[in-house]
Amino acid sequence: MPPASAPSFCGPRELLRPGKSTGTLGPMHLVLATAAQKAQRDAVTHAAWGSPLTVAQFQGRELRLRSHPWCRAGMKTWLWVGDDGAVLSSCESFSNHSHLRAPDGTREAGESFSIASVYTEPHLRGHGHATRMMDAVAQELGRLSPRAHAAVLFSDVGAPLYRRSGYVESAAWDWTAPSEGAPPGRAERLGEHDVASALARLRVPDAPLVLWPSAAQLDWHLERERIYAELLERPRPQACGAVVGDSTALWCMMARYGELVLLMLDARSPADAEALLTEARRVAQGARLPRVVVWEEPGTAEVLAAVAGRVGLTRAARDGALPMTRPLHARLPVVEPVPFSRALWV
Numbered sequence: 001m002p003p004a005s006a007p008s009f010c011g012p013r014e015l016l017r018p019g020k021s022t023g024t025l026g027p028m029h030l031v032l033a034t035a036a037q038k039a040q041r042d043a044v045t046h047a048a049w050g051s052p053l054t055v056a057q058f059q060g061r062e063l064r065l066r067s068h069p070w071c072r073a074g075m076k077t078w079l080w081v082g083d084d085g086a087v088l089s090s091c092e093s094f095s096n097h098s099h100l101r102a103p104d105g106t107r108e109a110g111e112s113f114s115i116a117s118v119y120t121e122p123h124l125r126g127h128g129h130a131t132r133m134m135d136a137v138a139q140e141l142g143r144l145s146p147r148a149h150a151a152v153l154f155s156d157v158g159a160p161l162y163r164r165s166g167y168v169e170s171a172a173w174d175w176t177a178p179s180e181g182a183p184p185g186r187a188e189r190l191g192e193h194d195v196a197s198a199l200a201r202l203r204v205p206d207a208p209l210v211l212w213p214s215a216a217q218l219d220w221h222l223e224r225e226r227i228y229a230e231l232l233e234r235p236r237p238q239a240c241g242a243v244v245g246d247s248t249a250l251w252c253m254m255a256r257y258g259e260l261v262l263l264m265l266d267a268r269s270p271a272d273a274e275a276l277l278t279e280a281r282r283v284a285q286g287a288r289l290p291r292v293v294v295w296e297e298p299g300t301a302e303v304l305a306a307v308a309g310r311v312g313l314t315r316a317a318r319d320g321a322l323p324m325t326r327p328l329h330a331r332l333p334v335v336e337p338v339p340f341s342r343a344l345w346v
């Protein structure tokens with residue numbers, strides 16, 4: 001790998017406008033993509049994330065997702081470019097609400113960023129472009145946001161690449177149940193218009209750093225569901241969550257994988273967990289999705305283990321989507337354990 005060239009940056013808190021570079025001194029630098037550059041990049045990254053969509057369908061998907069209110073409020077597309085302007089690598093960042101526990105126990109509201117779609121074209125790989133871009137993006141996000149707590153990502157290529165840029169991985173376990181054979185349940189189903197009130201019912205985990213999704217962020221998952229339901233011409237689930245007593249679950253369809261994935265789960269007892277997961281299985285079966293998948297979190301591990309036998313759940317190390325965290329805040333030397341709900345995935 002050639003020696004890394006140090007990126008250069010513009011002045012303090014100067015806002016980077018699309019098409020403007022963070023500096024001109026270094027041979028490689030960071031740029032915020034223009035709308036045209038984003039569309040060009042979609043055509044390139046289709047190779048990694050487009051299947052089974054055509055390039056045009058994938059570009060349409062990306063355009064629609066970028067138009068979603070959650071993205072309009074806090075999504076950026078970053079380009080790592082050479083001195084000739086050629087794009088060497090690219091990624092996206094999304095803004096999340098986060099809370100950091102202060103030494104006196106109070107919670108400081110701030111901002112964290114999820115990074116996604118890290119991509120280097122095959123002929124440019126292995127030259128350190130993605131690594132240098134990840135370093136520069138984290139530096140830039142920390143510089144632009146005075147309230148920045150952390151950057152997070154969900155790696156599909158293991159931990160080593162991102163460890164180089166200061167990211168630390170968290171444990172990643174999934175619980176999977178077949179949708180078939182679920183008995184009638186006692187949970188009440190939720191529709192899209194119930195998402196905000198359902199979110200307000202959920203208990204925020206007690207952890208040093210918590211990233212907490214907004215209702216708009218949860219709807220972004222449903223927007224993906226809507227897009228794939230249309231493009232793949234398949235039915236959507238008849239509910240996006242359920243409640244029973246004080247317990248709540250929210251979920252969405254991953255059509256390409258035949259899965260209903262739990263986005264958020266707050267089950268206050270094993271009986272409630274069983275009712276919510278039973279309802280999820282019934283909804284999944286109605287949408288012709290063979291499986292229900294739940295991401296284990298520190299706060300859900302015990303209740304999931306308790307009901308596994310009754311709901312048909314089996315636990316396995318997650319394949320892909322390895323959560324990793326990088327501090328952007330001086331008071332964040334150790335970030336374990338970060339509760340990663342599936343709702344945070346991008």
Ligand SMILES: CC(C)(COP(=O)(O)OP(=O)(O)OC[C@H]1O[C@@H](n2cnc3c(N)ncnc32)[C@H](O)[C@@H]1OP(=O)(O)O)[C@@H](O)C(=O)NCCC(=O)NCCS
Nearest residue numbers: 048118119120125126127128129130131155156157158161
């Ligand atoms: C992953 C990717 C972004 C790396 O880009 P790059 O510019 O070549 O990255 P760097 O040169 O900084 O680092 C390369 C390292 O990444 C590792 N890497 C690349 N693809 C990998 C994979 N699929 N699994 C594990 N490691 C991988 C390489 O082995 C290499 O490690 P080494 O230097 O120890 O040999 C690029 O391979 C790519 O675009 N892949 C397809 C899209 C993708 O999977 N993106 C990641 C989503 S989390």
